Amino acid sequence: PTNVGILAMDIYFPPTCVSQEALEGHDGVSKGKYTIGLGQDCMAFCSEVEDVISMSLTVVASLLEKFNVDPKQIGRLEVGSETVIDKSKSIKTFLMQVFEASGNTDIEGVDSTNACYGGTAALFNCVNWVESSSWDGRYGLVVCTDSAVYAEGPARPTGGAAAIAMLVGPDAPIAFESKLRGSHMSHAYDFYKPNLASEYPVVDGKLSQTCYLMALDSCYRIFCEKFEKLEGRPFSISDSDYFVFHSPYNKLVQKSFGRLYFNDFMRNLSFVDEAARETLAPYASLSSDESYQSRDLEKANQKAAKHVYDAKVQPSTLIPKQVGNMYTASLYAAFASLVHNKNTSLVGKRVVLFSYGSGLTATMFSLRLQEGQHPFNLSNIVTVMNVSDKLKQRLEIPPEKFVETLKIMEHRYGGKDFVTSKDCSNLPPGTFYLTSVDSMYRRYYAKK
Ligand code: ACO
Numbered sequence: 001p002t003n004v005g006i007l008a009m010d011i012y013f014p015p016t017c018v019s020q021e022a023l024e025g026h027d028g029v030s031k032g033k034y035t036i037g038l039g040q041d042c043m044a045f046c047s048e049v050e051d052v053i054s055m056s057l058t059v060v061a062s063l064l065e066k067f068n069v070d071p072k073q074i075g076r077l078e079v080g081s082e083t084v085i086d087k088s089k090s091i092k093t094f095l096m097q098v099f100e101a102s103g104n105t106d107i108e109g110v111d112s113t114n115a116c117y118g119g120t121a122a123l124f125n126c127v128n129w130v131e132s133s134s135w136d137g138r139y140g141l142v143v144c145t146d147s148a149v150y151a152e153g154p155a156r157p158t159g160g161a162a163a164i165a166m167l168v169g170p171d172a173p174i175a176f177e178s179k180l181r182g183s184h185m186s187h188a189y190d191f192y193k194p195n196l197a198s199e200y201p202v203v204d205g206k207l208s209q210t211c212y213l214m215a216l217d218s219c220y221r222i223f224c225e226k227f228e229k230l231e232g233r234p235f236s237i238s239d240s241d242y243f244v245f246h247s248p249y250n251k252l253v254q255k256s257f258g259r260l261y262f263n264d265f266m267r268n269l270s271f272v273d274e275a276a277r278e279t280l281a282p283y284a285s286l287s288s289d290e291s292y293q294s295r296d297l298e299k300a301n302q303k304a305a306k307h308v309y310d311a312k313v314q315p316s317t318l319i320p321k322q323v324g325n326m327y328t329a330s331l332y333a334a335f336a337s338l339v340h341n342k343n344t345s346l347v348g349k350r351v352v353l354f355s356y357g358s359g360l361t362a363t364m365f366s367l368r369l370q371e372g373q374h375p376f377n378l379s380n381i382v383t384v385m386n387v388s389d390k391l392k393q394r395l396e397i398p399p400e401k402f403v404e405t406l407k408i409m410e411h412r413y414g415g416k417d418f419v420t421s422k423d424c425s426n427l428p429p430g431t432f433y434l435t436s437v438d439s440m441y442r443r444y445y446a447k448k
Contacts, residue, residue, distance in 0.1 A: 001170035004130045004178070005367065007139070007376040010063040011336050011385050012055055013162040013323045015394045015426050017044045018402040023157055026399035034157040039250025043324035044161045044394070046147045048408050049420045049433040052083040053094045054445055055163035056145040057432035060095055061447075063141075063165040066384045067375050071102040075138030076129050076168075078109040080119030080328040082357075083146050083199070085443075091145065094443075109140075115191060116246055117357025119144030119164070119328035124363075126168040127176050140168035146327035149406060151200045158249045160324025164332045173372025173381070174339075177350070179230055180366035182222030184215045191358035199413045208358055209252060210292050213259050215362035216354060220263055223352075223364045236264050236271040240366070241349040242312050242338055246331045246356040247320035253334075256354070257313045258301025262291075265304070276304035315341040322391055331355050340387040344378050347371050395426050416441045424448050 019042055020034040034040055046055070056079065064071055077099075079091045090111040099107060108129070112121035119142065126140030145163035150156045190208035193201045227235035237243075237260060245253045264271035265280045272280070283297045291297055302309075318337035320326070326333050331353060339346065346369040356362045371377055397405075412418065419436040427433060427448050435444045 001130055001135070003171050003175035003370070004127050005168065005172035005175035006166045007169045007172045007174075007372070008063060008067045008069070008167040009164060009332070009336060009339075009381055009385065010059055010066065011162060011164045011319070011329075011333060011387070011390075012059040012062065012431075013044045013319075013326070013390065014046050014050055014055070015428065016047050016397050017042045017323070017394050018397055018399055020157060023399050023402075026403075027156075037251065038157060039254065039321065040157060040324060041321045042396075043157065043159055045149070045159065045402060045405065046161050046409070047405055047426070048412065049422065049424055049427070049435075050161075051085065051434055052081055052145040052147055052163070053085065053091055053443065054432040054434055055147075055161070056091055056095060056143045056165075057098065057445060058430065059145070059163040059165040060098055060141070060143060061432070062430060063167060063384075064098070067167065067380075069139065069167065071099045072104045073138050074099060074104065074107055074141050075136050076109045076126055076140040077107050078122035078125050078140065078142050079111045080113075080117075080122040080142070080144045081111060081146055082113055082115050082118055082193070082327050084113070084193070084196075087196070091143075095143065114361050115357035115359050116146075116248075116325075116327045116330060117355055117361040117363075119332060120355035120357075120363060121361075123166065123168070127178065130168060130170060131178065142166045142168060144326075144328040144332055146329055147199075148325045148327050149199055149409070150203070155203050155205060158325050160320075160326045160330075162323055162326035162329045162333055164326075164329045164336065166332065167376075171373070173370050173376060173378050175368050175370065177366040177368055180223060180226055181363055182219040182224075182226060183361075183363040184218035184222070185361045188358070188360045190360060197414055199409070209255075211358065211360050212252065212356050213256065213292060215356055215360060216256055216259055216364075217263060219354060219362050219364035220260060223366075224267075234268070236268070237261065237308060237312070238271070239350070240312070240352040242316065242342075242351045244316045244331065244334045244338060244351060244353045245313070246354060247317070247334050248325045248330065250317055250321050253313065253317060253320070254302050254309065255298055257309045258298065258305045261305035261308065262297070262301045272304065279304040319387065336385055336387065339378060340382055340385060343382050344371070346378060393428070
């Protein structure tokens with residue numbers, strides 16, 4: 001098979017959200033901290049009738065229906081998630097309900113977990129499967145689903161929630177350049193979830209930011225080496241039309257692209273423009289350690305890279321700014337934003353993606369976009385995802401109500417023997433929702 005990659009995708013995020021500006025007021029932080037400081041506009045969250053399982057059921061059912069894919073045509077189903085509801089039973093097995101109904105139980109794959117990286121692991125598994133000798137000619141299906149919630153404090157505004165489904169197969173409009181991958185994996189305690197009784201992570205915010213940027217540098221170095229071996233010339237930012245980042249909050253995406261630009265400046269002056277050379281010159285002699293600590297360098301990077309950021313990164317920032325960190329779904333929601341904004345103008349373009357999961361695991365990889373064939377083409381993906389309407393139709397919830405909901409969810413997490421309010425009036429038709437959890441912790445869902 002050739003041009004293996006993403007044939008179709010769909011996204012679901014809860015229709016309930018809180019505005020970051022309202023949250024600044026509620027939390028009593030200085031005005032602008034979340035909106036300008038973190039670069040976030042809005043944050044989606046699950047109400048008590050939604051969770052990672054209901055969101056993934058919704059997005060899988062929607063993708064199959066809207067792209068007219070027979071559930072029997074799926075041969076591999078992989079889920080990426082870091083929201084653990086059960087320590088043994090995978091989310092994938094809940095999704096099997098959709099396929100059992102049509103008599104298909106011959107589907108490989110389970111869940112992949114490592115912070116925000118699980119979705120990328122799942123996607124690579126599916127792409128590798130289609131490219132392998134065990135491929136049986138059917139499609140792979142990848143689901144990234146997460147609800148990102150933090151304890152009260154500075155990390156809380158960096159939550160979010162969403163599920164994304166991606167159909168994988170040959171002759172895809174979004175094809176992998178499989179030889180172009182650079183990974184960096186190491187041991188760090190930057191963000192982790194050791195308390196199994198709580199949905200909230202333990203997080204060292206500053207360290208997680210440094211780990212992210214160090215992993216980015218390392219992945220970019222390896223990515224460039226592989227490109228040069230393959231193409232016989234060095235890679236620079238100008239070799240890719242767009243860059244898409246895992247997006248915990250937009251400010252980190254701005255810093256990351258600035259950092260890539262600084263890498264190019266250090267590799268070869270001719271990779272950056274005249275003005276940037278001047279802006280960055282004072283930092284050329286910093287040691288690598290110093291370079292991660294220097295706030296002045298961070299600001300200089302962002303300034304030097306601004307015009308390139310606007311062209312190559314900004315189009316991918318819409319959904320992450322509006323929905324927040326979606327953990328495993330964040331990178332692919334950023335990519336979905338790019339497809340939504342640029343549509344068929346992406347034909348022939350290269351897009352480089354950076355996936356990061358704390359703990360830590362990271363990969364930079366490359367996609368090449370083409371027209372595709374209906375229903376698996378870029379403009380149909382844009383129509384099906386319907387991002388503008390989904391964003392417009394959301395209900396803004398006041399911060400007090402958001403905090404109240406998180407309190408209920410804290411209590412419900414890991415709990416049994418309860419029924420939900422079953423109030424699904426906010427949910428669009430076709431959405432799955434949680435109705436009850438019985439005395440044996442078995443979860444029940446209904447479809448609106
Ligand atoms: N107006 C404008 N900007 C402001 C204002 C204001 N009133 N107040 C603060 N800022 C700026 C700060 O200068 C800073 O920007 P800078 O980094 O460019 O200097 C930014 O807002 C954030 O302010 P901090 O004081 O650094 O924020 P704090 O330390 O309170 O929290 C953090 C931020 C660490 C990101 C926290 O939200 C967190 O821990 N989040 C979770 C961890 C995370 O997402 N890590 C990312 C990688 S791992 C993952 O994906 C989970």
